[in-house]
Structures are given as C-alpha cells and as structure tokens.
Amino acid sequence: MEISITINGQVVNADVEPRTLLVQFIRDNAGLTGTNIGCDTSSCGACSIHLDGEAAKSCTVLAVQADGGSVTTIEGMASADGTLHPMQQAFMDNHGLQCGYCTPGMVMAATSLLEENPSATEEEIRIGLEGNLCRCTGYHNIVQAVMSCTKS
Amino acid sequence: MIPAAFEYVRAGSAEEAISLIAEHGDEAKFLAGGHSLVPLMKLRLAQPSVLIDIGRVSDLSYVKDAGDHIAVGALTRHCDVENSPIVMEHAPLLAHATSHVGDPQVRHRGTIGGSLAHADPASDLPATTLALGATYVVQGPNGTREIPAGSFYEGYLTSVLAADEMLTEIRVPKMNGAGWSFQKFNRRAQDWAIVGVAAWRNGSDAGVALVNMASVPVLATSVGSAIASGASIEDAAEQAAAEADPQADLNASVEYRQHLACVLTRRALEEASA
Ligand SMILES: Cc1cc2nc3c(=O)[nH]c(=O)nc-3n(C[C@H](O)[C@H](O)[C@H](O)COP(=O)(O)OP(=O)(O)OC[C@H]3O[C@@H](n4cnc5c(N)ncnc54)[C@H](O)[C@@H]3O)c2cc1C
Ligand code: FES
Ligand code: FES
Numbered sequence: 169m170e171i172s173i174t175i176n177g178q179v180v181n182a183d184v185e186p187r188t189l190l191v192q193f194i195r196d197n198a199g200l201t202g203t204n205i206g207c208d209t210s211s212c213g214a215c216s217i218h219l220d221g222e223a224a225k226s227c228t229v230l231a232v233q234a235d236g237g238s239v240t241t242i243e244g245m246a247s248a249d250g251t252l253h254p255m256q257q258a259f260m261d262n263h264g265l266q267c268g269y270c271t272p273g274m275v276m277a278a279t280s281l282l283e284e285n286p287s288a289t290e291e292e293i294r295i296g297l298e299g300n301l302c303r304c305t306g307y308h309n310i311v312q313a314v315m316s317c318t319k320s
Numbered sequence: 321m322i323p324a325a326f327e328y329v330r331a332g333s334a335e336e337a338i339s340l341i342a343e344h345g346d347e348a349k350f351l352a353g354g355h356s357l358v359p360l361m362k363l364r365l366a367q368p369s370v371l372i373d374i375g376r377v378s379d380l381s382y383v384k385d386a387g388d389h390i391a392v393g394a395l396t397r398h399c400d401v402e403n404s405p406i407v408m409e410h411a412p413l414l415a416h417a418t419s420h421v422g423d424p425q426v427r428h429r430g431t432i433g434g435s436l437a438h439a440d441p442a443s444d445l446p447a448t449t450l451a452l453g454a455t456y457v458v459q460g461p462n463g464t465r466e467i468p469a470g471s472f473y474e475g476y477l478t479s480v481l482a483a484d485e486m487l488t489e490i491r492v493p494k495m496n497g498a499g500w501s502f503q504k505f506n507r508r509a510q511d512w513a514i515v516g517v518a519a520w521r522n523g524s525d526a527g528v529a530l531v532n533m534a535s536v537p538v539l540a541t542s543v544g545s546a547i548a549s550g551a552s553i554e555d556a557a558e559q560a561a562a563e564a565d566p567q568a569d570l571n572a573s574v575e576y577r578q579h580l581a582c583v584l585t586r587r588a589l590e591e592a593s594a
Contacts, residue, residue: 186328299423
C-alpha cells in the first residue's frame, strides 16, 4: 500500500505491507534510527514518538494508521543549527541518562507531557512517565530534568 | 515481532465499516486504536486476514450531554474521555477510571469502544461502565440495538456483539452528585489490575463492579442489596466476592483475589460515602 507520512517536516512516501509497524517505517524507510525498539510489546516506551503532536508508542501503531499524518522523532527535536531542544539540554544538564537507550523515548514522552500540562508537579511527572522504563538511572535525574523544563 | 500478513481497508463511516465487514466475513476485524488488537497480532495470538480501520470515523468521537445521561462515541480516545468536562462533571468515576488505563501514550491511541468491545475482564472500563449502569449502542446491517452493559459480556474476550456489528455509542447515566471511588490494585505502574473495584453511592443506593474477578466484569449485586437494606460498609463489603468466580494466575490465587475484592470494596465504599 502506498502511504505518505511527514517525518520531522519531510514527506516520506513508500509502498509498504499493511503489517509494517510505524517504528519500522521510521527506522527502515525513513532511515531515522534514533527511535529505539526495546520491549516490542508496548510496555517500555523506548519507541515513543509524537504522532500528530501527541506521544505514542510506534511499535504498537501500524504505519498505515499514520498515513497522511505527521510524526516527530528525536532527530526532529534539535534546531537546524544543532541547538538542542530544551528538554534534551535538560537531560544533559541533569545527568538524566546513562546508557541512553531509553532517552529518545523519554524525551518524546516528557515533551508531550509538558505540552499537555506545562506546570506538571513532580508527582504528575512520575505518573506521566509511567509508560517509559529506564534500566539505568533510577528515574530520579530524569524527573529532575523534566521538572527543570516546567513553567513554575 | 511483525503481525501475519493481512489486507487493510479503511472505513469512512459506520455504515461503510458495517458493509465492509459483511463483505469480508468472519476473518475480518475492526481496528480502532489498535492498542489491544495490534499487540495480539504481533504475538500472532490473533491473525485476522482483513483489518477494517475505523480509526478515522471521526463522527463517532464525541462526548455529549444528553439530558439524563451522557453519550460517548465509541471512537472517543481515552485521553479525550478523561479530559472531557462533561464526563468529569456528570460521570467523574468514568473520567477517573479512564485516567488509570495504561499510560499517556496508550490513552492517546486507545478508544472507549475498543476497550469495551475487546471484553477483557481485566480492563478497567467494562467494570466501570457496568457499575454505572451504562447502555451500549450497537449498529449492524439491520439497524441499531441497545445492550445494557450487564447483558453485553459473555466470557473471556467475548461479548454478544455479532461479527458484523459495531459498537457506536456508550450511554452513561448521570451520577447526579453520587460519591464514587475507583480502586485498582496492581504491583507495577501501568499494569492491568490484579483486582479492581468501581463503586458509587448515593444514600442507600450503591453500585459496585469488579475488575478481573471472573471471565467477565462482575456486578456485585449482593453488596448493593446489603447497602440498600442498611448494612454497614464492613458487612456489605464482606459480600463483594459473592457473585465473582475468579481465576488463579501468576499474580494471585483465587483466595487472594477474593480477599482483595472485599478489602478494595470496603475502601471504595468508604471513599464513596465520605
Ligand atoms: C501497554 C498497554 C497497557 C494497557 N493498560 C490497560 C489498563 O491498565 N487498563 C485497561 O483497561 N486497558 C489497558 N490497555 C488496553 C487499552 O485500554 C486499549 O486501548 C483498549 O483495550 C482497546 O482499544 P482500541 O481502540 O485500541 O481497540 P483495538 O485494539 O483497535 O480493538 C480491540 C478489539 O475490539 C474490536 N473493536 C474495536 N472498536 C470496536 C467497535 N467500535 N465496535 C466493535 N468492535 C470494535 C476490535 O475488532 C478488536 O477485536 C492497555 C494497552 C496497552 C497497549
Ligand atoms: S518498544 Fe515500543 S513500547 Fe517498548
Ligand atoms: S539510561 Fe539506560 S535505560 Fe535509561
């Protein structure tokens, strides 16, 4: 099936099988490998992207469902001149990552969360990130990073 | 993990979806948000040969104030239900229970209709709508019919929905200021309930339904009758597992589930009566 998805502002057309997952489309068709596959069962959040402006787990969306839609991945967060998105910078400044595997998904989930609730409290951030697992950090510095981006 | 191959068609309206499913027969399935179906297909526990995508039937995504009840379109996403001012005002138990479904990413995609049609007794919304006395509106080739939540569920992942019928609307009676509580017991964030309780109370009227206490969501009618006849919360809650038929699994034995149902029902009634 011929589909067209705008990824980070760029239209990507491809002829895919209906069973193609959005995460495969992003990684294999668009060649953007910043979006990771962790659990592959919609539990870990490593594959989180923004679909039409809202965080979604791209391992659990069919590419055909996103046809005509707009996707943002971690590669689309920094400005063209390389300046990091404030959330990316906050993860760096707060040591919110160790191995980095969960980080793209964390950044996408956290930005979507603050988009909906710009002045989220620490508790709301912890609950709001419950769909994203991190094996390294113990979450504390991730929560600090996200809190530093809230409007208080 | 990739699903087995299937044919994909998109429906623009409920009528089109129903005629497409009639055309494709038993091997076809509706696809709403895909957050129950796609994981099953990836594990190859489901292998429909045709998917009829109803995710773009946008005129079935709404919340309306309909006088004595609120009407929620079947394709309304969880995030739109939990944040709807109408749901928050007139059915706060539903708004709250919906905010406990999975995580934000799941609630951005999953729909209320998909959750109910999937008929998983471990899901939060079948029991919540059952406690609230909701009615489901279903459309088929021969028109629409209304099914009370109490007559909808037949067994594990099965309901009275015929293969060519589509759930289109959920009608939830207004709670009219009743107290309410939703208790969900699980071990890890984001998990399904090991046992859950959805309850409301308005004086001597009370409704209590249980999550994951049988192959279907369970209406704890004994608890309601005990409250109506003036029993204390403690005594009424002792009846919580009377209608249940729980299974043992990795998380809990039958006895533990029965115990949890009573404890959570007591807490729910205390909160709903406060
Ligand atoms: C990680 C994760 C965690 C979750 N946690 C919870 C939780 O804690 N509690 C909970 O309750 N749920 C949970 N869910 C399930 C979630 O609520 C799903 O969104 C919901 O069960 C299915 O809705 P859907 O729109 O995605 O349906 P789909 O997956 O698209 O469809 C599910 C089934 O219903 C049928 N169907 C869908 N819509 C209709 C309709 N209108 N008419 C007739 N048939 C229809 C489909 O054919 C399919 O068989 C979780 C899901 C995930 C992935
Ligand atoms: S890879 Fe998608 S949620 Fe884990
Ligand atoms: S930094 Fe390693 S999984 Fe989160």
